[in-house]
Amino acid sequence: MAEVRFTKGHGTGNDFVLVADPAGALDVSPATVARLCDRHVGIGADGLLRAVRVGADVEATALAAAFETTALASTEQAFWFMDYWNADGSTAEMCGNGIRVFVAFLVREGLVELPAGGTLPILTRGGVVPVQRTATGFEADLGRWRMDADEVAVRIDGVDVVRPGLSIRVPNPHVVVALAEDAELDGADLTAPPVLDPVPVAGANVELVRPADPLVEDGVGRIRMRVHERGSGETRSCGTGAVAAALATRYWAGPEAPQDWRVTVPGGVLGVRIVAAEDGEHVALSGPAELVYSGTVHISVGDVSGGDR
Template sequence: MTTTLHFTKGQGTGNDFVLFADPEGEFPLDADTVRALADRHFGVGGDGVIRAVRSAHLPAGEAALAEDPEAEWFMDYYNADGSVAEMCGNGIRVFARYLTERGLASLDRGETLSIGTRAGVRDVQRNATGFQVDLGRWFLDDTETTVRARDLHAARPGLGISVGNPHVVVALASNDELDGLDLSYLPVLDPSPAHGANVEFVVPSDPLVIDGVGHIRMRVHERGSGETLSCGTGAVAAALATRHWAGAGAPHQWRVDVPGGTVGVRMFPAEDGEHVSLSGPAELVFSGELAL
């Protein structure tokens, strides 16, 4: 039987997604369907696929509602290879724009939209650049990891950071090193995390801090998607790692330049520990129909 899917293509700093609404949870995704939708030659094309489903119709969504009864909508997110992902920082901003522009939710300035994810409930607000999401507490992984990448001379140490999904951040010495990486190949991590990790390569700007804001450049190989033009949670992990390396006196506000644009990162205290937020643009590019 042929199913007609009404979809929307969205992007946040070049990190692009196929989105569709399935409020009652009647169209669960399998890996083959995700790969077909994300295929850039035979499908719509994207770094991931996002299904908008009411939290009450998913087991993970029920957990989100138990955490926050206001989390009506769940971001059912999949990487381009069909694998399930816990969170996506750019994706959740695009998801918020999708919900509001399709009339599925409202979000005026000063208000908060609670969204369920597999990493827990995340709160989104509007700001001057588009949307800002509180990614909650972050955690430092003390595992000593080395990273090898194609066209990178010698293995480098990586710093493990979790912001709801796993990251390993590598500091590079120059823009030439960063630009010379071939991230069409999967970086090799030793030891290899059981569930994989996003890998970020970072170069600090010179000077590192301007007017109290830290500046870095980053490229990323995303778990399940390959190199992307941007990774929101990766930008957050990169800023956290750079602050960690810089030591006392490093700023809590950062600008992260990625191939697809610029996002903002801010660290701030909360009742359960330090939280980190991500801000940046989110756009809906086009909509259409696809027969599956």
């Protein structure tokens, strides 16, 4: 058995097991991830985040080359890869809540220095995400977003009729469904995954959204959201899902809709900003990041080995 140190953290209730692996010595299997994230027999979490230097991991090195970011890896500022796994042991492009918790973890572990107002680039499977430390937490620039033209029919347990969904990538795939009443949002049964037609090739997170009344207050749009995440089930929050929900609601509301949004999820409140950039419209996600406790866990030798994954 190998003893591995971990930290438990969360962003608005979206919780993670975090492991520091600067040299890329851990080779964690999907089965190990699923066991660690199991809420009955493991630590319990919506996913696992492994912190590894770009040059110490084969996948990260290839991603950096693909995103043309190899120069960043050689700077004095450490360039880190967020190796994100869902609770079922599958991998995902990135995680909007997780990346804030990831940077908070790097700072507390002394792996990076990041003063208030400073920005740290993080490599993810979805691209390079700059994360800024703010007075109240962290804000991540998720970059450009994309909306698919075709609607998806969504069948949700507890909702009486099939609803149309809007497909948005930021960069994770999402399908956003608008609901007319609070009772519909509260009564939806997300213990089972919503059924999508057509089925997205890579799957999708599904967000159920209820606009506030009034929708806009003091120039800020307001919505409530619940989410079913692929690979994790219903979670108390989803960062990229909050962004997708705000983008979809802005689209439905029309050209006069605001660029700033307040998204209330079961685990708290997230901020979404839509900003113009040289390469197109970007979206920024802000919110808290909490590190709850640290400990050690024993993993079978077969699950952890030296070398790159």
